Amino acid sequence: MAPLTNLLKRSAVAYEWEEACDxxxxxxxGILVKAxxxxxxxxxxxxxxxxDTSNFVIGGVLVQEGRPMAFESKKLSETERRWPTHEKEMxxxxxCLKTWGHYIGSKDVVVWTNNVTLKxxxxxxxxSSKQVRWQDTLALFNVDxxxxxxxxxxxxxxxxxxxxxxMVYVGETELQKEVRLASRRDxxxxxxxxxxxxxxxxxxxxxxxxNKINSMCRKGR
Numbered sequence: 001m002a003p004l005t006n007l008l009k010r011s012a013v014a015y016e017w018e019e020a021c022d023x024x025x026x027x028x029x030g031i032l033v034k035a036x037x038x039x040x041x042x043x044x045x046x047x048x049x050x051x052d053t054s055n056f057v058i059g060g061v062l063v064q065e066g067r068p069m070a071f072e073s074k075k076l077s078e079t080e081r082r083w084p085t086h087e088k089e090m091x092x093x094x095x096c097l098k099t100w101g102h103y104i105g106s107k108d109v110v111v112w113t114n115n116v117t118l119k120x121x122x123x124x125x126x127x128s129s130k131q132v133r134w135q136d137t138l139a140l141f142n143v144d145x146x147x148x149x150x151x152x153x154x155x156x157x158x159x160x161x162x163x164x165x166x167m168v169y170v171g172e173t174e175l176q177k178e179v180r181l182a183s184r185r186d187x188x189x190x191x192x193x194x195x196x197x198x199x200x201x202x203x204x205x206x207x208x209x210x211n212k213i214n215s216m217c218r219k220g221r
Contacts, residue, residue, distance in 0.1 A: 004021060018194070046107060046109065047064055047108070048062070049096050053076075055088075056124065060099075062096070062100050070099075070100060072095070089117075090114055091135060098137065111143055112147075114147070169172065
């Protein structure tokens, strides 16, 4: 669904409906018209959440008596992608709890994750403001976080490893190569690079250098 969600971003440069959008839209329609094969909730039994994350997506499955009740997958924002791994894993748990909170309520819920550090999250002595908010969310549920091997975490791992959401590097184009090589030969570009501030004074602007650039621009160089 990434091609469709990308069109809804405020940062989108232009609204362009491409072939990938057609494919995502047809896939979404097919999912909506198919008969449900998910298990209905039994509120007399405990719930299980199996979660996982990658560098691009978080995923989870709500399970009861070994049968899936619901699936969830969410693409990470650019800020979330820079979080450390244990925070991404915990964010997957928190997101699933919020998503299925109306099912779980005050019932016992076992959370399975392949990141063993999450077992000790509630006893962690030092927390950031974000992690404090997550602890407040965990306090709303009767959660028991348990560890499982990554090779056993198959379904949520598949939800979090969507290859179509990964960024693909296609290499340097011919135009980019020409611009790069031309900038090395250009005298004006060489002078600008020589006036770049050193790392120790990166936040300070060289007044003389600025005047020199302005003077060169006025002369049409």
